Amino acid sequence: xxxxxxxxxxxxxxxVVQEFTWKWENQTIRVVYECLGTGSxxxxxxxxxxxxxRSEMGEIGKLxxxxxxxxxxxxxxxxQSSRIPVDxxxxxxxxxxxxxVTSVFDKPVTVIAAGHSAAYVLQVANKISxxxxxxxxVAPTWRGPxxxxxxxxxxxxxxxxxxxxxxxxxxxxxxxTVPSFLSLMYRRHVYVDEAKLTPSFIQxxxxxxxxxxxxxxxxxFVTGNLDxxxxxxxxxxLVKNLSVPxxxxxxxxxxxxxxASMDALAELPGVRSIVLPGSLGMHEEYPSAIVEAIEDFLRxx
Numbered sequence: 001x002x003x004x005x006x007x008x009x010x011x012x013x014x015x016v017v018q019e020f021t022w023k024w025e026n027q028t029i030r031v032v033y034e035c036l037g038t039g040s041x042x043x044x045x046x047x048x049x050x051x052x053x054r055s056e057m058g059e060i061g062k063l064x065x066x067x068x069x070x071x072x073x074x075x076x077x078x079x080q081s082s083r084i085p086v087d088x089x090x091x092x093x094x095x096x097x098x099x100x101v102t103s104v105f106d107k108p109v110t111v112i113a114a115g116h117s118a119a120y121v122l123q124v125a126n127k128i129s130x131x132x133x134x135x136x137x138v139a140p141t142w143r144g145p146x147x148x149x150x151x152x153x154x155x156x157x158x159x160x161x162x163x164x165x166x167x168x169x170x171x172x173x174x175x176x177t178v179p180s181f182l183s184l185m186y187r188r189h190v191y192v193d194e195a196k197l198t199p200s201f202i203q204x205x206x207x208x209x210x211x212x213x214x215x216x217x218x219x220x221f222v223t224g225n226l227d228x229x230x231x232x233x234x235x236x237x238l239v240k241n242l243s244v245p246x247x248x249x250x251x252x253x254x255x256x257x258x259x260a261s262m263d264a265l266a267e268l269p270g271v272r273s274i275v276l277p278g279s280l281g282m283h284e285e286y287p288s289a290i291v292e293a294i295e296d297f298l299r300x301x
Contacts, residue, residue: 009080013058013072015065020100022076024092031100032080033073037065040133041105042298044072045097046079047115047139047280048226050177050185050218051205053079059287060112067299068110073100075117077217084213088220090120090228097124101131108133108244110298114283115141116221119228122238129243136294138249138283140265141258142235144224148257153224173215176222179206189255190281232261239268246271247297249290251278272297 009017015036022029034054042064044057054072061070074081076096077088086092097120101109111132113121118140124131147153175181179202186197186205209218220226229235239246250262252275266273274293278286 012053012055012080013061013070015061015070015072020104022096022099024076024086024095027084027086028082029076029084029086029096030082031074031076031096033071033104036061036070036072037068039068041107041109042068042070043101043105043109043111044070045111045113045117045121046072046075047117047141047283048075048078048221049115049190050222051182051208052218052221053208055079056281056284057112057114060283060291063287063291064298071104071109075217077220079208082213083211083216085216088217089225093120093226094123094228097121098127098131102128110134110136112136112138112283112294113140114138115280116144116226116228118142119235119238122235122242123228125244126238126241132244134245134247134298135242136247136249136297137265138290139251139254139258139278139280140248140262141280142227142229142232142261143257144227145222147224147227148255169215169219173209173219177206177209179203182206182209186281189279191285192253192277192279192282193285196285232264235261236264236268239265239271245297247294248273249282249293250275251280251282252276253279255280 011017013034013036015034017034020031022031044061046052046054046056054074057072061072064070077083108130111121118137119142182205183197183202187194248265276289
């Protein structure tokens with residue numbers, strides 16, 4: 001694993017911060033990741049969201065670090081990684097994950113992927129059967145917020161263009177990331193226990209949204225431009241073609257459309273699954289329950 005340690009970049013999970021320098025369409029993107037523990041490699045991929053960052057996988061990482069070398073990643077355009085104004089799209093993230101896995105690891109790696117990360121992991125696993133040794137998908141999704149709400153692609157594309165524009169875009173993004181709005185979104189479909197949504201927690205999330213260039217990748221996610229697949233059948237097909245062990249963790253309080261998709265995955269032959277408390281942010285809200293549920297699968301699959 002590379003030794004390009006970043007002393008100036010803040011640790012989010014108590015590990016060693018490193019960077020992966022990656023090129024996309026002749027532009028250099030600095031991807032920040034963090035390593036913790038020793039043993040077989042375990043890759044942690046946070047969910048895509050307006051507030052996506054590797055720290056949301058931090059508690060899972062800490063709990064598993066006595067048994068694995070945990071590697072938690074900030075996706076390009078999110079967290080402490082570069083947030084340059086490129087066209088964030090599935091091809092970018094598909095290529096990034098392929099390049100990261102094949103460059104950083106010299107053997108199949110276990111991966112725990114939350115939310116929208118699921119389809120990207122499944123695509124890489126279908127492309128390279130030796131990329132992953134086992135896969136855990138936590139509250140997996142494939143459809144962005146506006147598409148889930150029924151907004152058509154033309155309207156979503158118009159909104160995405162507005163957010164990317166210099167002045168109006170900054171205003172729209174600011175309105176959609178004020179602490180009160182973030183708190184509302186967490187209460188509606190991310191967290192179950194509202195008592196955990198303290199002012200300091202929301203402030204921490206808000207700080208993450210205020211980095212230079214922060215609006216570009218979240219705008220792509222919200223408008224469906226990071227949907228790696230177009231329909232439920234494609235999602236299920238990725239799993240049907242999988243050649244490595246898979247476990248799906250379902251949040252019992254997940255929004256109805258997302259929950260139906262998770263249940264459909266769980267019903268496929270060979271897929272291990274469990275329903276646990278939580279919603280779309282269950283990987284951050286209930287890390288101990290998740291680790292307890294997957295520990296045997298990780299060690300014995």
